[in-house]
Amino acid sequence: MECVIKRRAEFSASHRYWLPELSEAQNIQRFGLGSRFPGHGHNYVLFVFLTAQLDKYGMVENFSKVKRVIQREVTSQLDYAYLNEVWSEFQQTLPTTENIARVIWQHLVTYLPLLKIQLFEHPKLWADYQGNGMEVYLTISNHFSAAHRLAHPDLSDEENYQIYGKCARPNGHGHNYHIEVTVKGEMDPRTGMIVDLGSLQQVMDEYVVEAFDHTFLNKDIPYFARVVPTAENIAIYICQLLQQPIQELDVQLHKVKLIESPNNSCEVYCTPDTTKSAATSSRETLLTLIELNNKV
Numbered sequence: 001m002e003c004v005i006k007r008r009a010e011f012s013a014s015h016r017y018w019l020p021e022l023s024e025a026q027n028i029q030r031f032g033l034g035s036r037f038p039g040h041g042h043n044y045v046l047f048v049f050l051t052a053q054l055d056k057y058g059m060v061e062n063f064s065k066v067k068r069v070i071q072r073e074v075t076s077q078l079d080y081a082y083l084n085e086v087w088s089e090f091q092q093t094l095p096t097t098e099n100i101a102r103v104i105w106q107h108l109v110t111y112l113p114l115l116k117i118q119l120f121e122h123p124k125l126w127a128d129y130q131g132n133g134m135e136v137y138l139t140i141s142n143h144f145s146a147a148h149r150l151a152h153p154d155l156s157d158e159e160n161y162q163i164y165g166k167c168a169r170p171n172g173h174g175h176n177y178h179i180e181v182t183v184k185g186e187m188d189p190r191t192g193m194i195v196d197l198g199s200l201q202q203v204m205d206e207y208v209v210e211a212f213d214h215t216f217l218n219k220d221i222p223y224f225a226r227v228v229p230t231a232e233n234i235a236i237y238i239c240q241l242l243q244q245p246i247q248e249l250d251v252q253l254h255k256v257k258l259i260e261s262p263n264n265s266c267e268v269y270c271t272p273d274t275t276k277s278a279a280t281s282s283r284e285t286l287l288t289l290i291e292l293n294n295k296v
Contacts, residue, residue, distance in 0.1 A: 004115060005060045007048045009070050011079040014041035015095040018084075019190065030191075032198060039082065042121050044100070046074070048108065049116040061112060073107045092189075097121040098136040099192035101129040125197075134187040136194055137254060139180055142204055144213040147174040148229040151218075172216060177234075178259035179208060181242065185251035195251045203245045208238055231260040232268075239270040 016039035017031035027035040034040070048070060052060045077086060083095035089103045101119040108114060109131065120126040128137040149172035150164035151157070160168040167173065181204055185194035215221060217229040227233050235258040246253045259265040 002051060002053050003060050004049060004051045005063075005066075007050070007063065007066045007070060009046045009048070009067075009075050010044065011046070011075045012041060012043050013078050013081050013083050013086075014039045015083040015090075016040070017094055017096070017191075019094070039084070044078075045120040046070070046104065047116075047118040047120075048112070048114070049118065050113050051115040052113040066112060069108065069111045073111065074104055093187070094190070094192040096187075096192035097125060097127040098129070098138055098187050098194055101127040102134070102136060102187065105129050105131055128182075134189065135184065136187050137182055137184050138194055138200075138251075139182040140197070140201060140204060141178065141180045142201075142209050143176060143178045144209050145174060145176050146212050146215050146217050147172045148217040148224070148234075149173075150228055150230060152228050153226060172218070175260050177212075179204075179238065180255075180257040180259075181208075181238075181246075181253070182255040182257075183246060183249075183251040184254040195249050199249055200246070200251075203242065203249070207241045207245060211241075231258050231264060231266045234258055235266050235268040239268050243270060 016037065017034035018027050018037075019030075022030065048066070050061050050066065054060060083100065084090050087103060089106070090099070093099050095103075097119055101117045104119065105114060105117045108117075114131065117129045118126060119129075124141045126139050128139070130137075149170065150167040151160040151170075152163075155163070157168070157170070181200075183195060183200065187194050212221070217224045217234070219225075221229075221237075223237055224233075227237070235256045238258070239253065239256045242256070243253050253270045255267055255269050257265060257267045
């Protein structure tokens with residue numbers, strides 16, 4: 001039986017975004033505060049995902065071995081290091097979150113049955129690398145606070161209570177929503193980036209955080225006048241909002257994850273058909289609700 005296991009590790013290191021072939025002004029324009037001398041640091045958190053058939057001892061890989069390999073090949077070399085100089089790969093391609101994950105894969109793949117490398121630069125920024133050349137997934141996160149009421153406008157209050165329970169109360173209720181947006185793209189072989197991080201954050205702020213924060217979704221967002229603002233529908237709508245502006249950054253919107261509370265979350269994998277699928281899903285949901293209520 002094939003299984004996936006995960007090992008966690010940490011290291012603290014510094015890096016600088018600076019290309020010697022560019023002038024100081026060009027480096028500042030391209031990398032902002034990341035270009036400052038002598039660099040800046042992070043407490044990195046590394047997750048190594050392994051997959052294989054279970055051996056006769058019931059293991060994908062002995063965790064003691066996994067720990068030793070990660071320490072020998074990665075953390076002992078990177079911990080308290082200046083990344084631009086510690087590995088030769090970072091002199092060719094800058095040690096961005098994306099590229100560090102890719103190079104860690106290269107250092108481990110000979111010794112371990114890797115499935116994925118996931119590297120957190122901080123809790124709101126991380127990269128996933130799966131061994132596909134220069135293709136990397138980059139995730140940023142943010143939050144907004146909003147209220148909503150779960151009630152379909154074509155159903156009576158009694159019918160909505162039967163479906164949504166206390167979430168259908170007329171004055172609504174609120175959440176501190178946590179949102180994660182994942183993009184996929186090809187890493188630039190010199191900068192180590194798949195997208196300008198500032199531009200990506202600006203898109204999220206403009207289209208989601210500023211638009212949704214401190215609103216009553218049913219009343220302040222026209223889309224939700226007819227669509228029930230469940231976590232699923234909110235995530236689908238955010239996917240629709242972000243697809244075009246993120247595409248203009250030359251990366252692909254891969255996934256939107258919305259965490260409504262510590263107990264409830266949903267993920268939407270974004271494709272060009274998401275808008276069409278969302279409309280179809282909305283119609284099917286309404287028909288299902290009506291059918292259910294006719295049976296009650």
